[in-house]
Amino acid sequence: MNQAARRIGRTLALVLPVVLVLSGTLAVTRVPWAAPTAESQVLTASSDTASTVAKARAPHEVLRDKLLLELQEKNPGVALTHLQEAADGRPSLAQHCMAIARALGEAARKKYGERKAQSFSRPVCDTAFAAGVQSH
Incomplete structure (x- = not known):
């Protein structure tokens, strides 16, 4: 019984953080950040319009x-x-x-x-x- 408890403990130690991270990430991708309008403004984790490259100055x-x-x-x-x-x-x-x-x-x-x-x-x-x- 002691080995079974250890196995369950190890499995939870590996799986639980992954589940928590994924569930948190999925929850944040659908949070509306502005007041509801005709077009729903929603922050998504993979926005196509986001630009991470800063333009270099001349x-x-x-x-x-x-x-x-x-x-x-x-x-x-x-x-x-x-x-x-x-x-x-x-x-x-x-x-x-x-x-x-x-x-x-x-x-x-x-x-x-x-x-x-x-x-x-x-x-x-x-x-x-x-x-x-x-x-x-």
């Missing part, structure tokens, strides 16, 4: 965001210097240099005002920084 967007943050933390002069270095170091970024410099000019105007922002102007990417400061 290098020029990453650079722009980094330089805008740098402008806020330090000053536009530092950001413009790093923009010039990045454009010189990676020729693929050169085509985006004017747009980034203009964005830096706009951010500098918002932070420092038009007059002080113009004092940081440099010949980086033509006059795009100055144009950004002037834009309203």
Whole structure:
């Protein structure tokens, strides 16, 4: 009788967690997460519309965001210097240099005002920084 109890105990120890997990998973797949509407919104475990792949950002967007943050933390002069270095170091970024410099000019105007922002102007990417400061 002792061996039979052990066998039953082992079987339950192996089967019970599987049953609990499966029953919990199946219960969650049919829980409505919103108020009932004409179309029933239901969360399913295998949704075809779910996307788990995050889109990678373009290098020029990453650079722009980094330089805008740098402008806020330090000053536009530092950001413009790093923009010039990045454009010189990676020729693929050169085509985006004017747009980034203009964005830096706009951010500098918002932070420092038009007059002080113009004092940081440099010949980086033509006059795009100055144009950004002037834009309203």
